[in-house]
Amino acid sequence: MENAVLLEMKGITKRFGKTNANDHICLRLHKGEIHALLGENGAGKSTLMNILAGIYRPDSGQILANGERVEIKSPRHAADIGIGMVHQHFQLISTLSVAENVYLSMGRTDFVINKAAMEKTIRNYSEKFGLPVDPAAKIWQLSVGEQQRVEIMKLLCRDCKILILDEPSAVLTPQEAREMFKTLRNMADEGKSVIVISHKMNEVMENADRITVLKGGKIADEMPAAEATVDRLTRAVVGSRTLAETVRRESEKGGKPLLSIENLCAGNDKGLIALHDLSVELREGEIFAIAGVAGSGQRELAETLAGMRKVVSGKITLHGKEITKTNVRQRISLGISFIPEDRLQMGLVAQMNMQQNAVLKDFREPAYSRWGVLKKAAIRTAAENYVKDYDIKNGGMELPVGLMSGGNQQKLLVAREIHGNPSLIIAAYPVRGLDIGAAGEINRILLEQKERGACILLISEELDEIFRMADRIGVLCGGRLMGVRENGKTDYEEIGRLMSGEAV
Numbered sequence: 317m318e319n320a321v322l323l324e325m326k327g328i329t330k331r332f333g334k335t336n337a338n339d340h341i342c343l344r345l346h347k348g349e350i351h352a353l354l355g356e357n358g359a360g361k362s363t364l365m366n367i368l369a370g371i372y373r374p375d376s377g378q379i380l381a382n383g384e385r386v387e388i389k390s391p392r393h394a395a396d397i398g399i400g401m402v403h404q405h406f407q408l409i410s411t412l413s414v415a416e417n418v419y420l421s422m423g424r425t426d427f428v429i430n431k432a433a434m435e436k437t438i439r440n441y442s443e444k445f446g447l448p449v450d451p452a453a454k455i456w457q458l459s460v461g462e463q464q465r466v467e468i469m470k471l472l473c474r475d476c477k478i479l480i481l482d483e484p485s486a487v488l489t490p491q492e493a494r495e496m497f498k499t500l501r502n503m504a505d506e507g508k509s510v511i512v513i514s515h516k517m518n519e520v521m522e523n524a525d526r527i528t529v530l531k532g533g534k535i536a537d538e539m540p541a542a543e544a545t546v547d548r549l550t551r552a553v554v555g556s557r558t559l560a561e562t563v564r565r566e567s568e569k570g571g572k573p574l575l576s577i578e579n580l581c582a583g584n585d586k587g588l589i590a591l592h593d594l595s596v597e598l599r600e601g602e603i604f605a606i607a608g609v610a611g612s613g614q615r616e617l618a619e620t621l622a623g624m625r626k627v628v629s630g631k632i633t634l635h636g637k638e639i640t641k642t643n644v645r646q647r648i649s650l651g652i653s654f655i656p657e658d659r660l661q662m663g664l665v666a667q668m669n670m671q672q673n674a675v676l677k678d679f680r681e682p683a684y685s686r687w688g689v690l691k692k693a694a695i696r697t698a699a700e701n702y703v704k705d706y707d708i709k710n711g712g713m714e715l716p717v718g719l720m721s722g723g724n725q726q727k728l729l730v731a732r733e734i735h736g737n738p739s740l741i742i743a744a745y746p747v748r749g750l751d752i753g754a755a756g757e758i759n760r761i762l763l764e765q766k767e768r769g770a771c772i773l774l775i776s777e778e779l780d781e782i783f784r785m786a787d788r789i790g791v792l793c794g795g796r797l798m799g800v801r802e803n804g805k806t807d808y809e810e811i812g813r814l815m816s817g818e819a820v
């Protein structure tokens with residue numbers, strides 16, 4: 317027998333200007349289930365969940381909680397009826413401790429925080445649900461995976477019965493994702509219900525009980541996870557669009573040296589050394605992938621090469637010319653482009669619209685400005701070309717990009733960084749948050765760039781993706797380059813061993 321229906325959405329409709337983000341959506345959530353929400357970028361997943369979380373009010377439709385009609389007026393109100401959401405961008409105060417963050421989120425008004433009691437509550441929940449967090453640790457000391465656990469802890473401490481997570485696994489390592497799903501299963505077993513948004517079909521089929529697929533604001537398909545197949549889900553997500561083929565061709569052996577890194581040392585944000593004596597040479601016309609578990613120095617390497625992080629010692633040479641001390645703008649003009657891992661922190665300005673973001677790097681160029689006056693028509697054309705070429709659904713050229721869907725922000729960022737034939741593309745998780753169709757398309761474009769002669773430094777945690785795309789694979793562990801292997805002359809096992817720091 318199916319468990320009781322905890323929550324029901326009936327005919328939910330939400331429009332933003334001309335965009336029909338949600339169009340008469342009906343969704344049922346049973347007690348004790350993990351319900352996955354899948355769908356192409358801009359399908360309306362986040363919008364629908366934001367309605368449940370009290371951030372948006374629907375234009376029409378009803379929500380029933382335990383069979384009774386509710387109007388969710390605010391996030392606080394959502395919490396009162398037991399609904400909580402972990403957003404893609406965490407909402408934590410980095411200088412405060414875990415316990416203090418949890419306490420603040422509970423909206424308590426006591427003047428003094430009872431630290432011991434708070435820490436005890438957190439420890440209890442940690443144990444009960446298998447969610448290890450140190451209540452006394454400061455947020456800035458935690459990895460992304462740990463911060464996510466704090467976000468989940470906030471919901472548990474508020475006694476939420478319905479937990480919504482927006483693409484929680486996008487920022488996790490495969491190992492962390494497995495642990496998170498174990499925790500979610502524990503919660504479901506306790507009678508809570510969980511809704512997870514994801515683009516990863518295998519993950520969804522393995523971990524969810526039910527799957528709902530959205531497309532263009534409507535339900536495209538829904539099924540018990542046991543009845544799902546990759547084919548059926550792909551059809552529901554992409555519809556009649558054909559998927560881009562990503563066929564990697566061997567790069568020419570002995571492509572010309574492009575970037576040489578010699579004995580590079582650089583620090584991290586905590587003032588510790590994050591890259592130790594790293595030396596490697598990248599060539600024209602190759603995809604060089606960096607494998608490694610999160611926090612092995614990938615971010616520091618990317619930022620150091622992009623000119624955003626100071627080199628402690630060592631030397632970087634591009635086309636035979638030393639660039640170690642050049643700044644970001646100089647490196648951009650030398651043909652280095654950068655797709656950073658946190659798009660809204662580093663790549664895009666959330667408050668600016670598409671056009672402004674499209675020319676963020678080169679608005680000073682004669683094509684876009686003269687005597688300090690912007691050429692609006694040219695800028696608009698540039699942005700419109702990105703929309704067309706990358707199928708970006710932006711909800712209007714004037715909309716701040718912070719309001720675009722996550723995947724469409726990513727497409728804009730990638731489009732801008734690939735534009736203009738850069739010689740080196742530093743691509744950190746370039747397909748993060750993209751639906752299966754868009755991810756294939758971006759991978760195809762990266763392969764095309766390589767054929768053109770560009771070098772791509774691809775940072776990824778997905779070994780499948782690395783083996784599909786890379787010519788050579790460098791493995792980082794604890795800030796050291798453990799080895800470089802040619803794709804085709806190594807296997808998952810060897811790369812895995814190098815990732816864990818074993819010398820092979």
Ligand SMILES: Nc1ncnc2c1ncn2[C@@H]1O[C@H](COP(=O)(O)OP(=O)(O)OP(=O)(O)O)[C@@H](O)[C@H]1O
Pocket residue numbers: 332333335336337355356357358359360361362363364709710711715719720721722723724749751
């Ligand atoms: N506040 C807003 N103002 C205007 N348009 C919006 C707003 N929020 C969402 N939209 C639009 O509604 C549509 C659905 O967006 P939503 O964020 O729900 O998509 P999504 O399914 O979560 O996509 P993704 O997988 O890319 O995260 C998009 O076209 C988006 O541009």
Ligand SMILES: [Mg+2]
Pocket residue numbers: 361362363721722723
């Ligand atoms: Mg979204």
